[in-house]
Structure formats: C-alpha cells, structure tokens
Amino acid sequence: MLDNITNPTTAPTRPSRKTEDLRTVAETARRPEHRYGNRPTMKDVAARAGVGLKTVSRVVNGEAGVTPDTERRVQEAIESLGFRRNDSARVLRKGRTASVGLVLEDLADPFYGPLSRAVEEVARAHGALLINGSSAEDPEREQELALALCARRVDGLIVIPAGHDHRYLEPEMKAGVATVFVDRPAGRIDADAVLSDSFGGSRAGVAHLIAHGHRRIGFIGDQPRIHTATERLRGYRAAMEEARLDVEDSWVSLGPTDPERVREAVTAMVSGPEPVTALFAGNNRVTVTAVRALAGREHPVALVGFDDIELADLLGITVIAQDAAALGRTAAERLFRRLDGIEEPPAQVVLKTTLIPRGSGEIPPPPSA
Amino acid sequence: MLDNITNPTTAPTRPSRKTEDLRTVAETARRPEHRYGNRPTMKDVAARAGVGLKTVSRVVNGEAGVTPDTERRVQEAIESLGFRRNDSARVLRKGRTASVGLVLEDLADPFYGPLSRAVEEVARAHGALLINGSSAEDPEREQELALALCARRVDGLIVIPAGHDHRYLEPEMKAGVATVFVDRPAGRIDADAVLSDSFGGSRAGVAHLIAHGHRRIGFIGDQPRIHTATERLRGYRAAMEEARLDVEDSWVSLGPTDPERVREAVTAMVSGPEPVTALFAGNNRVTVTAVRALAGREHPVALVGFDDIELADLLGITVIAQDAAALGRTAAERLFRRLDGIEEPPAQVVLKTTLIPRGSGEIPPPPSA
DNA sequence: TCCCCCTCTGACAACGTTGTCCAGGGCCTA
DNA sequence: TAGGCCCTGGACAACGTTGTCAGAGGGGGA
Known part of the structure; x- marks a missing residue:
C-alpha cells in the first residue's frame, strides 16, 4: 500500500x-x-x-x-x-530520526485538531517533527499506518486505537519504538495510555440529569467496539443504577455517528407514548446532531453531551468537557520521557472531565412526566 | 533548532x-x-x-x-x-521519500483540520505519508519548518504561508521539491497557489448586507500582513464603493484575532452615537467572538462572517463558506501531478465561495437608522 | 635544535538498502 | 551430447552522511 x-x-x-x-x-x-x-x-x-x-x-x-x-x-x-x-542520510547514520508518528482517527474532527497540535508542540520542543495519519476508525488502516511509521523508523508512536489488538506492535516496541496510546487503551498488550475519564464523566453527566428530575433518560453513543463508547455507556448505567432507575432497552442506542443514524435514534427516543425526557450524547458528533434534531421541538428535551463544542456556550448546551490538548500534551510528554531513557512500567493516566452547565442539561422534565 | x-x-x-x-x-x-x-x-x-x-x-x-x-x-x-x-535506508538509496510536508498555521484551527485531512487522503492515494507542522503565523517558524522538511527530503511541500517572502524556497524548488501554496499566495516567487476567492466572497457578503438596507457596515479582520485579510477588506471596500457608500475609518479594524481585541472592536463599532448596523467578520475566529459579543444586545446587529462554522446553522449565522477540504485536495492533486512529472507554468487556482443566508445577515437595520 | 603535544584536517568505513551485473544450473533444441 | 538460453541467486557498489583515527603542521619547552 x-x-x-x-x-x-x-x-x-x-x-x-x-x-x-x-x-x-x-x-x-x-x-x-x-x-x-x-x-x-x-x-x-x-x-x-x-x-x-x-x-x-x-x-x-x-x-x-x-x-x-x-x-x-x-x-x-x-x-x-x-x-x-540530507537528513535521510543523517538519520541512517545516526539511528534516530527525530520524528514521531501520530495515528489518530480523523484529523478533521475538531476533537483531534487540538490534540494533534499539542503533540506537535511537545515534539517541537524536543526538536522532532510530527508525521500523522488518520485511521478513519478502521483497524486495518491503523495497523498499516502504524507499521509504515515504524518502517520510517519514527522514534516514537502515539496511537489513538481503532482496533482492539495491538500485538502487531510488540516487535516494534521491543525494538525500541516508544509507544503511547491516547484516548483509548491498547488492546492485548501492556502499554502506556492516556485517557479521559469517560466512565466518571458520563456518570456525572447522567447524575446531573437525574438531579434535575429526569427519570427517563436516553443514551446515544458511538459503535460498541470503541472503548470510550462502552465506557460512557457504563457510566450511564452506573448513574441510573445508583438512582435505582431501570433502563429500558429502547433508551440505549450505540452505532455509527453519522447524522442519519443519530437523528433516527433521537427521534425514536423522544417520540412515542413514553418518550425519554432527557438525552445523554456520547460524543461531539452525536451532540451536534442531537441538538439539530431537537431544535424546534415544542416540548424541550434536556441534553448533556460528552465533549465540549465550539459555540456550545451560545447554544446553551451542557457538556462534559474533556481537554483534548491536555491529552495530547500528556501523551507526548510521556513519550519523550521514555525516549530520554526513563524506564517505568507502562501506566494508564486518566484525566478528569468537567461538567459545564449551560442550560440544556438543566431543563426539567415536563410536569406530565 | x-x-x-x-x-x-x-x-x-x-x-x-x-x-x-x-x-x-x-x-x-x-x-x-x-x-x-x-x-x-x-x-x-x-x-x-x-x-x-x-x-x-x-x-x-x-x-x-x-x-x-x-x-x-x-x-x-x-x-x-x-x-x-528500514525505510530510511530505502529512501536514501531510492531518492524519493514518498512523503510530503504540510506547513500550516495551526492544526487546532477548525479550518485547517479538514484541509489537512484532505491533503492526507490524496497523499495516501499516492502512497505517501504526511508530515505537518504549524507555523503559528510566524514567518520565521514557517521558514524553519519548511526547510527542515526539505532537509528530510520530502518529495513535495504544501505551504500555507505566514510570511511574504518565499525566496528561501527557490533553491529547494529548483532542486526538485514540488511546492504548492494554499490559502494565500507565495511571496516574491512564482509558484502554484490554490486560493479561495476572498475578494469576491467578501464583496458578495457585504453586498448582501447592503441589499438588506444597511449603510453603516463595519469590517473586522485579521492582521493586515495576512493576504486573505487584506483581500477581504478590499472586497468590503469594493462592495461599499459600488453602492456609493463612504467608509468611515472607525468602521474598519484589522489586527490579531484574539477574543479580547475582537470583542473591543465589536463593542466600539456598535456603540456610540452613530453605531454600525451590520458587521462583516473577516474569518471564523472573528465571527465566533462577534457572535458572542453581540449576543444579548437589545438592538440586533446584522452579521455576515467569512468561513463556515460548525453549528452556525443552529445559531442562524449567515456566512461566506469556503471549502477547506477542496482547497487541500486541489492543492495536493496539483502537487502530485507535478511529482508525476507534468510540466506546466505555475498557476493560481481560485475556488469559489458560497453565501449561505441563515438569518443573521438578513436582519434589517433598525428603523431609526 | 629536538621533541612533544596540541590543533586542525582528511581518509576511510559504516549505516541498511537497492541496482547492476555475473555465475551457475537446469532445460530445451539441434 | 553440446550449445544456448532462461531462471535464480549472490557479490558488490552506491546513496550521503557521521564516527574513528591518523597525519600534518606549528608552537613551546628542554
């Protein structure tokens, strides 16, 4: 390829x-x-x-x-x-390329821009260049990219996993390619990872809705093979359980986050005889579509979304914010510490999330409910 | 460095x-x-x-x-x-690195994410990897980055210029590094460039405001050393002139696009005895801050912004949209055509912009004005 | 004056790969 | 069976740089 x-x-x-x-x-x-x-x-x-x-x-x-x-x-x-x-020749001779690779899902996603930029800044501070590629959420493409970067002999690799099996990276890591996973943990290998607290954030968001009186709360998230998606669902379930609320099957929808699918899911949940009164959106794309789908409804539906979004303040969208730049920065710093020769066992760093109330999450359920 | x-x-x-x-x-x-x-x-x-x-x-x-x-x-x-x-050695031997460099302003800016992704996709289709770096709008850093990429012997270079003098790239281009400029033209050298129609888009946007009855229209843009900023200002002035409207000095503000500066500019223009009744925002960052600054004013101020923004539809912001992905794709395709050995004189490609009316640009001036 | 040491310089090999070219063996044909 | 051809495999150089080491030249002390 x-x-x-x-x-x-x-x-x-x-x-x-x-x-x-x-x-x-x-x-x-x-x-x-x-x-x-x-x-x-x-x-x-x-x-x-x-x-x-x-x-x-x-x-x-x-x-x-x-x-x-x-x-x-x-x-x-x-x-x-x-x-x-000619740095190519130099690299060959010296054995270090002063470059790091970043495999992410989609550079065009507003969540990954700041993350990538943060990685770049840290790399720059260490005199390294950044090569990045998008996996498009395709495990095969992720692997192809990561291995291509290894063949270029990048000194280190930062990966936002699309797949669940990263054993293919084992020989590379053994051979000295420092590797840090971000946003989602590595699959089937022991490696550094820097994550956001998806479970906790989600639980807090749903608890927030419950505190505002909601009992029937829907969850719309990404595909179940994505780690953050299931973690956030787990947070949702935990919050519901802690409030001793049952979750009906029709309240949960996991799947691709294209607008059509999400719009359908939203419509299904807020219509019918017993609609949900609040929604928890599993990521930024879901939130955006949900806001669009809910706009102009006569009975307002409460909404909390995971990930902050530009202009969400103006639209009054309550969100669980995670700091994409901090994710990137933390991961990159860990990477360069490894490159500097520090030996520590692989560890997971979990970054806190923040609940930002802006109105949509504080809408009470309609009196009838 | x-x-x-x-x-x-x-x-x-x-x-x-x-x-x-x-x-x-x-x-x-x-x-x-x-x-x-x-x-x-x-x-x-x-x-x-x-x-x-x-x-x-x-x-x-x-x-x-x-x-x-x-x-x-x-x-x-x-x-x-x-x-x-070891691709380093392979590269040394073969003379081609199968990688292209992208120097942009800020990977975290939502405008450049899609652009970068589009370049990446084209590169991928040609079996090349993408190395990118942010100049942070600093000409020196742009040069440093571009030359570092040349030292890595990237096959081609896509540059969103921060500076105005790119003669430093002449030896590289002569030596065979295909180079395409995007978003802004190259300075003092003859090179390919792919641009959006800043002048025409801006003129159309301002004409739109004039058509809705506005006579006192403000322009808030980026720093004057940025080509697109002055082009958009030129479009503003052209539209005003075509409508035989004088432009008062206080209606035009160019400068850094940090929220503080823009907020002040907005406030200054819409206050005072003779406020403007409409604003034209020179780019996405200005638009965002302007929307925030105008929110909650008793007399609504009309607004048209250059660049589309996520959720602008929900906020009803009228914009002049440019297609960032198309910019990147077009530039990358041109780059690879050059790499495939096609010889043509350097050319400028200008992509059309689209006026998307969503409400904010159709607000009439208050009757008093 | 001689010797030692220090500074500056250059010859050479090596990094890991690929292009070129040659050799040996098997097979087909005459 | 000999001669020629094709097919496979390997020796070798080269890509452009940097690390090693040795040599040349100069200055200072004995």
Missing part, C-alpha cells in the same frame, strides 16, 4: 556484449533526473571549498575544531551551491 | 597506544543500545535463511525471480526475527 516509492521502469536488461554500452546505460540510470534533482552533497561542497568531506560535515553541524578561515570558505561554498544537508 | 538528533556525548578520545583497547571502544560505540534497538537487518535475515542479501530484498519488495521454496524460507526468517524494512 504505502509502498509505491518510484519504481522507474528500469530499462529492460537486454544483454549485450559491449561492456561500454552497459556502462553507459548504468551511468544514466544511476542518476535519474529526479533523484533529489541532483542536489549538491557534502562532497560537492568539499570539492568547491577545497577541503575534506569531514570538514564540511563539521561546519554544517557546528562542531568545534575548524579555523574561522576554513569555515568561511565552506560556508561560501554551501551558499553558492545551495547545499542543504 | 530542529537539530538535536542524539548527540551521544562521544567518549572522550583520550589517546591510547593499545590498539586493542581502541578497537573495543569503537565496537561498543558502533552499536549503541538504542540504535534502532539493534533491529535485525536484511543481512541478518539473509544469514538466517541461508540466502543472499539481495534475495531477501527481492522477497521483501515482492520482486520476481525467487523460487517459492526460497521465498518461504526468507519469510520464515523475517517472521522469526521480527524484521521490518
């Missing part, structure tokens, strides 16, 4: 007796035009400056032991040739 | 007469523990499988010319050693 590095349809090796001919072909093939566009190398710089290769290397890397005069000559040669060090 | 690839404080080269000693030191240093964690190489695989190096390479790359039996032996060796090809 991620494999089609140019395969420049090599000239058919038709045999020939004349070595000169072959030599010519070889020479031509050896320097295809787009090979780095024939960029100057340190060797070229050295030749131009009339110094040795290693001296150029020293200048480029600011190592000590070069006379000012020599350094100047080298610098001039660098300037005039437009030389730029 | 991006330079601190491990510098493993080399053992002080204290001179010694005993060559054996030095040899030992050298051997130890040659294989520092964390050098790829001593990963197996093709050589190791070859030894284990009892075949030649090149044969392993052939198997790994799925090249023809290996007997099924040999292939099986090699595969087994790969499995049992946990071998994974």
Whole structure:
C-alpha cells in the first residue's frame, strides 16, 4: 500500500556484449533526473571549498575544531551551491530520526485538531517533527499506518486505537519504538495510555440529569467496539443504577455517528407514548446532531453531551468537557520521557472531565412526566 | 533548532597506544543500545535463511525471480526475527521519500483540520505519508519548518504561508521539491497557489448586507500582513464603493484575532452615537467572538462572517463558506501531478465561495437608522 | 635544535538498502 | 551430447552522511 516509492521502469536488461554500452546505460540510470534533482552533497561542497568531506560535515553541524578561515570558505561554498544537508542520510547514520508518528482517527474532527497540535508542540520542543495519519476508525488502516511509521523508523508512536489488538506492535516496541496510546487503551498488550475519564464523566453527566428530575433518560453513543463508547455507556448505567432507575432497552442506542443514524435514534427516543425526557450524547458528533434534531421541538428535551463544542456556550448546551490538548500534551510528554531513557512500567493516566452547565442539561422534565 | 538528533556525548578520545583497547571502544560505540534497538537487518535475515542479501530484498519488495521454496524460507526468517524494512535506508538509496510536508498555521484551527485531512487522503492515494507542522503565523517558524522538511527530503511541500517572502524556497524548488501554496499566495516567487476567492466572497457578503438596507457596515479582520485579510477588506471596500457608500475609518479594524481585541472592536463599532448596523467578520475566529459579543444586545446587529462554522446553522449565522477540504485536495492533486512529472507554468487556482443566508445577515437595520 | 603535544584536517568505513551485473544450473533444441 | 538460453541467486557498489583515527603542521619547552 504505502509502498509505491518510484519504481522507474528500469530499462529492460537486454544483454549485450559491449561492456561500454552497459556502462553507459548504468551511468544514466544511476542518476535519474529526479533523484533529489541532483542536489549538491557534502562532497560537492568539499570539492568547491577545497577541503575534506569531514570538514564540511563539521561546519554544517557546528562542531568545534575548524579555523574561522576554513569555515568561511565552506560556508561560501554551501551558499553558492545551495547545499542543504540530507537528513535521510543523517538519520541512517545516526539511528534516530527525530520524528514521531501520530495515528489518530480523523484529523478533521475538531476533537483531534487540538490534540494533534499539542503533540506537535511537545515534539517541537524536543526538536522532532510530527508525521500523522488518520485511521478513519478502521483497524486495518491503523495497523498499516502504524507499521509504515515504524518502517520510517519514527522514534516514537502515539496511537489513538481503532482496533482492539495491538500485538502487531510488540516487535516494534521491543525494538525500541516508544509507544503511547491516547484516548483509548491498547488492546492485548501492556502499554502506556492516556485517557479521559469517560466512565466518571458520563456518570456525572447522567447524575446531573437525574438531579434535575429526569427519570427517563436516553443514551446515544458511538459503535460498541470503541472503548470510550462502552465506557460512557457504563457510566450511564452506573448513574441510573445508583438512582435505582431501570433502563429500558429502547433508551440505549450505540452505532455509527453519522447524522442519519443519530437523528433516527433521537427521534425514536423522544417520540412515542413514553418518550425519554432527557438525552445523554456520547460524543461531539452525536451532540451536534442531537441538538439539530431537537431544535424546534415544542416540548424541550434536556441534553448533556460528552465533549465540549465550539459555540456550545451560545447554544446553551451542557457538556462534559474533556481537554483534548491536555491529552495530547500528556501523551507526548510521556513519550519523550521514555525516549530520554526513563524506564517505568507502562501506566494508564486518566484525566478528569468537567461538567459545564449551560442550560440544556438543566431543563426539567415536563410536569406530565 | 530542529537539530538535536542524539548527540551521544562521544567518549572522550583520550589517546591510547593499545590498539586493542581502541578497537573495543569503537565496537561498543558502533552499536549503541538504542540504535534502532539493534533491529535485525536484511543481512541478518539473509544469514538466517541461508540466502543472499539481495534475495531477501527481492522477497521483501515482492520482486520476481525467487523460487517459492526460497521465498518461504526468507519469510520464515523475517517472521522469526521480527524484521521490518528500514525505510530510511530505502529512501536514501531510492531518492524519493514518498512523503510530503504540510506547513500550516495551526492544526487546532477548525479550518485547517479538514484541509489537512484532505491533503492526507490524496497523499495516501499516492502512497505517501504526511508530515505537518504549524507555523503559528510566524514567518520565521514557517521558514524553519519548511526547510527542515526539505532537509528530510520530502518529495513535495504544501505551504500555507505566514510570511511574504518565499525566496528561501527557490533553491529547494529548483532542486526538485514540488511546492504548492494554499490559502494565500507565495511571496516574491512564482509558484502554484490554490486560493479561495476572498475578494469576491467578501464583496458578495457585504453586498448582501447592503441589499438588506444597511449603510453603516463595519469590517473586522485579521492582521493586515495576512493576504486573505487584506483581500477581504478590499472586497468590503469594493462592495461599499459600488453602492456609493463612504467608509468611515472607525468602521474598519484589522489586527490579531484574539477574543479580547475582537470583542473591543465589536463593542466600539456598535456603540456610540452613530453605531454600525451590520458587521462583516473577516474569518471564523472573528465571527465566533462577534457572535458572542453581540449576543444579548437589545438592538440586533446584522452579521455576515467569512468561513463556515460548525453549528452556525443552529445559531442562524449567515456566512461566506469556503471549502477547506477542496482547497487541500486541489492543492495536493496539483502537487502530485507535478511529482508525476507534468510540466506546466505555475498557476493560481481560485475556488469559489458560497453565501449561505441563515438569518443573521438578513436582519434589517433598525428603523431609526 | 629536538621533541612533544596540541590543533586542525582528511581518509576511510559504516549505516541498511537497492541496482547492476555475473555465475551457475537446469532445460530445451539441434 | 553440446550449445544456448532462461531462471535464480549472490557479490558488490552506491546513496550521503557521521564516527574513528591518523597525519600534518606549528608552537613551546628542554
């Protein structure tokens, strides 16, 4: 898949007796035009400056032991040739790439933007670049991406898991790729993870609704194979149980979070003879669709959503906020501590969530209910 | 800056007469523990499988010319050693990295998430990975990032410029780094660019307000050194001029888009003896703050914002929408066409914007005005 | 004057992979 | 059975950089 590095349809090796001919072909093939566009190398710089290769290397890397005069000559040669060090070669030689990989679900999701940015900032502070890819919630794609990053020899990997089995990363981790999971724990391996308190947050949100008088509360969440989805459902059930409220099957809906599915689920729960009076939305996408679906209903339905959303303050949406940037930052810091050689057993860090009441969660149930 | 690839404080080269000693030191240093964690190489695989190096390479790359039996032996060796090809070395040898760089302003900005994702998808379709970095609107950081990416020998570069002088990229582009600018044009060099129609969109938005009866319209935009900011202001002025409306100095405010500054600007414009009756917001961040600042005012102020925003439909905010994903996709496609060797003169592609009326832009001015 | 040491410099190998080319063996044909 | 061809496999160099080490040159002390 991620494999089609140019395969420049090599000239058919038709045999020939004349070595000169072959030599010519070889020479031509050896320097295809787009090979780095024939960029100057340190060797070229050295030749131009009339110094040795290693001296150029020293200048480029600011190592000590070069006379000012020599350094100047080298610098001039660098300037005039437009030389730029080839970090690919450097990486090969040094064994560290100064880059980390981030596998997330969807870079376009407003939840992951700040997370990714936070990781990037920490990486930058450590002089590393960030390569990121979206798994689109597809375990196979997650694996493909993560392994491609390992093949690039990223120093570390931050993964927001789509799948539930990460044993495929074991050889990589053993080989020294620092790995931290975020937002969801790793499956079937022992690894660092940084999570939000989905269970606790959800329980608090549902308890909030119960405290405002609701007894019939619906839960709409993501697909059950996603860890946070089931954790949040667990929080919902826990809160209901603690209030000694039964949960009817029709009050719970897990599944894809596309608008159509969510809209249907919302409509089903708030209609009928015995509708729910409040909804708990399992993530930002669900919340958004729920708000749209509920807008303009005559009997307002209370709503609490997991994840904060831009403009939620203006719309008065009560949410359980998690700090995406903090997730990313914490994970990245842990990653770099590992890269700095600190040995600790793998651990899970759980970040607290915050209930932000803004109105939608404080709507009381209709008197009839 | 991006330079601190491990510098493993080399053992002080204290001179010694005993060559054996030095040899030992050298051997130890040659294989520092964390050098790829001593990963197996093709050589190791070859030894284990009892075949030649090149044969392993052939198997790994799925090249023809290996007997099924040999292939099986090699595969087994790969499995049992946990071998994974080192793409760093591959890249060095092949000259193409199958990766592209994306320099944007802020990955956490909801406008850039979809853009970045779109670039990623196109890259993925071409078997390339995406390295991205945020310039934080700092020209120096943009340059640092772009050049670091070039040093990594990315095949191509997509840049959302923060600065106005991109001559620093000329040697890179000459050396074959395909480069496409997005959202804003390149400065002082001739290069591909994919833009939204800031001028036209802004003009249409302001004309929309004028058509609804407004005569006193304010413009709040980003810093004047940002191309889109001045283009949108130009669109504002054009619309006003076409309607033969004078623009008072106090109606125009350009500057940083942090909430404090924007809030002050909004307040200043809508207060006083002769307030504006409508506002045009120069980008998503301004729009958001403007909506907050205007919320709860007794006399509603009309508002049109540049960039669509999540939930804007529910809040009834009229916007000039641009398609961030299309920007990214178009730019990436152009990039890969260049990488495929298509030679065309650099061109600017301008994508249309869409006016989406949702209410806030259709509020008439108060009768008194 | 000679020797030692220190500073600066460059030759060389190595990083792990792939492209080129050659060799050996099996098979087919004459 | 010999000759030629194809198929498979391997030796080797090269990609561009950095670490090691040795040599050249100069200065200072004995």
